[in-house]
Amino acid sequence: MTINNTDIGWELYRTFLGVLEEGSLSGAARSMGIAQPTVGRHVDALETALGVTLFTRSQTGLLPTEAALALQPFALTMYSAAAALKRAAESQGSGIQGTVRVTASEVIGQEVLPPILAKLQDTHPDLTVELVLTNRVQDLLQREADIAVRMTQPRQEQLIARCVGVMPLGFHAHKRYLDKHGTPSSLADLAQHALIGFDEETPFVRAARKAFPIWNRENFAVRTDNDMAQIALIRAGCGIGVCQMHIAARDLNLVNILPGSIPLSLETWLTMHEDLRNNPSCKVTFDALLKGLQDYVTP
Amino acid sequence: MTINNTDIGWELYRTFLGVLEEGSLSGAARSMGIAQPTVGRHVDALETALGVTLFTRSQTGLLPTEAALALQPFALTMYSAAAALKRAAESQGSGIQGTVRVTASEVIGQEVLPPILAKLQDTHPDLTVELVLTNRVQDLLQREADIAVRMTQPRQEQLIARCVGVMPLGFHAHKRYLDKHGTPSSLADLAQHALIGFDEETPFVRAARKAFPIWNRENFAVRTDNDMAQIALIRAGCGIGVCQMHIAARDLNLVNILPGSIPLSLETWLTMHEDLRNNPSCKVTFDALLKGLQDYVTP
DNA sequence: TAGTCGCCATACATTTTCGTATGACCATCA
DNA sequence: TGATGGTCATACGAAAATGTATGGCGACTA
Secondary structure, eight states: OOGGGOOSOHHHHHHHHHHHHHSSHHHHHHHHTSOHHHHHHHHHHHHHHHTOOOEEEETTEEEEOHHHHHHHHHHHHHHHHHHHHHHHHHTTSSSSOEEEEEEEOHHIIIIIHHHHHHHHHHHOTTEEEEEEEOSSOOOTTTTSOSEEEESSOOOOTTEEEEEEEEEEEEEEEEHHHHHHHOOOOSTGGGGGSOEEEOSSOOHHHHHHHHHOTTSOGGGEEEEOSOHHHHHHHHHTTOOEEEEEHHHHHTSTTEEEESTTOOOOEEEEEEEEEGGGTTOHHHHHHHHHHHHHHHHHHOO | OOGGGSOSOHHHHHHHHHHHHHSSHHHHHHHHTSOHHHHHHHHHHHHHHHTOOOEEEETTEEEEOHHHHHHHHHHHHHHHHHHHHHHHHHTTSSSSOEEEEEEEOHHIIIIIHHHHHHHHHHHOTTEEEEEEEOSSOOOTTTTSOSEEEESSOOOOTTEEEEEEEEEEEEEEEEHHHHHHHOOOOSGGGGGGSOEEEOSSOOHHHHHHHHHOTTSOGGGEEEEOSOHHHHHHHHHTTOOEEEEEHHHHHHSTTEEEESTTOOOOEEEEEEEEEGGGTTOHHHHHHHHHHHHHHHHHHOO
């Protein structure tokens, strides 16, 4: 491998990304702390070097061409890697310090992780945790995050993966709702109730629907793809919905419906890139998450 | 996301990588086409910016610190992404042109792909294919390659994956060997023969050994982890080894031993990053590989 | 319709970065 | 032990990149 193979300054890619994000040369210049003509020159240089027109200029701003949009993901990968490198460098000194970027789903991140992270913060005050909550699986290989809590087993060899256990799910409803509408005694009864469900059909939803045909889009009284909103709806007594047993168990007003028939359970995996194996901060965070999640799953 | 969050010039990462690769400032300067003091300045600047010592200087060269080695993978990711961006830009014009980087195992790359690529080259003379042959799974997410031919199903949602079929494997030996040592009529007979096998125990070997206990490390007369060498050994009449049926079938002097008992078969997958879906060159290459491999698997 | 505010492009001065030349040091070998 | 070829560090002039100031243009508003 020869490093020089691409003799395009990497600096150009960064300003390219800035312009793409801000939509104008001046905007990018402001956000990056450089002068507007410099940004313009960088874009020109990149266009010349690549032989591709990246933006259609107008006096109201710059419109990215298709080519620019096609190239954006690559520049974003560079950005992620640069950010990850910087994080890794921070924690390079002695002792536990620096920033670790953790990604998880919204439910896990809002309901489960806070106490775990609080304890971690307590033990290691110099450690900063960046929590990225999204249902889109962030890419550890692309360095979008250092550690991921995910519901699927990763198959990448470059990833260190540990299964923390299985999170049981169950139908739940608020006492108030059940007092008013009665408690279903069988799965068939569910059809008579206000069900809280999903809008778009994700792989998980498909699996759930297969196991419980009642769990169908048409039977839902409220549909939302936001998991936290589903929990909030259950808590508000809107109807019957699926949520994690452990989360529901905290609220004494929530009742587990049809306890025997657990619809599905979520295998939970903790994942980290193997490059970070020797990074003390990441290791500490990984171990804390592992223990905390295990305690959560099997108290 | 704020681009400026890392106000370290990306240029510095590139020279850092160059120094890491060459092991000296002067070497990196030569390979990158810049002057040695410039390289030195970049390293100094990066060390100051990161607050980390990257190299221990000596007059015989530079020795990377642990920190530098820990940060290298991130810089390599940036490098891969930059190279991929450049490839993507090349093929951005009209018509099929530019460079597509394909990765595959050595066996596939040497025995199966050449005719497919020759035909592709014929139809699209302006298309260049970079063929990276390695048994290490190159990372499509990390942009080390555009298209991968692999024996495992990828589980990443960001990847477009198509199964091209199953490549049957079988025990094979050269006629010359069989004339001399006889043809085994049962699996048990294999123990009396010179078996060509693996040295290190990979997941695949483990699976094979489970199905065929004879296929054990201790029974091997020749051990090599190089698949192509195994085929060459079979061809040279060294003994009995496992190789793809289709490859063996080309050589009339190779005999399939115990034809009924196919030890294992390899599911073959063609994979591409979804970002490249609209890249005409990658699409054409992907389709050509798909068709070519399918034809190869089921003629 | 006149005014304001945003944008990009250009010209010129400035700063920064880079390259050349050189010196000091170490390893190797005759 | 002296010569050679490699390394990195430093000093200074050259080149390149940047920043400032300005002009022109379009969109929006009163």
